[in-house]
Amino acid sequence: MDWGDAPAWVAVVGSGFAIRIAWQARGDSRRSADAAVDSLALQRELAEEQRAAAAPYVRLVIDHISGSRYRLRNAGTGVAEDVHIINCGDWPYRFDWHHDGVALTAEESRELRMSGASGMPVPAQLWVTWDGQDERVPVPIPAAR
Numbered sequence: 001m002d003w004g005d006a007p008a009w010v011a012v013v014g015s016g017f018a019i020r021i022a023w024q025a026r027g028d029s030r031r032s033a034d035a036a037v038d039s040l041a042l043q044r045e046l047a048e049e050q051r052a053a054a055a056p057y058v059r060l061v062i063d064h065i066s067g068s069r070y071r072l073r074n075a076g077t078g079v080a081e082d083v084h085i086i087n088c089g090d091w092p093y094r095f096d097w098h099h100d101g102v103a104l105t106a107e108e109s110r111e112l113r114m115s116g117a118s119g120m121p122v123p124a125q126l127w128v129t130w131d132g133q134d135e136r137v138p139v140p141i142p143a144a145r
Contacts, residue, residue, distance in 0.1 A: 073109035
């Protein structure tokens with residue numbers, strides 16, 4: 001072997017290592033770019049969920065007060081305009097709701113009375129509609145305490 005060729009051989013081996021390192025860096029760069037795209041998609045999804053959660057919504061519930069006294073309450077954050085209770089079956093023996101068309105803001109409620117007798121029990125749910133709600137919504141009635 002001629003010592004004059006030694007620097008050339010060292011340069012060939014060195015360039016081989018440089019090519020290998022560059023190839024690994026290219027793969028790392030590609031994985032990093034993929035991770036950045038995934039991260040951005042996740043951030044967009046989380047931002048959309050936060051916007052949806054922050055949007056005002058209506059959630060009507062019925063609370064039992066005592067005896068035959070109940071209240072329809074808006075447990076959501078939005079305003080339920082033009083609220084109506086719809087008859088979807090037999091009414092209980094006694095049913096008093098004098099607030100059709102009322103607007104319920106967040107945590108606002110209106111009283112209603114109902115009791116069962118003569119084979120007409122208090123139903124398990126009432127059907128309610130309000131502006132912006134395309135279909136009637138079942139609202140469960142809690143058992144009397």
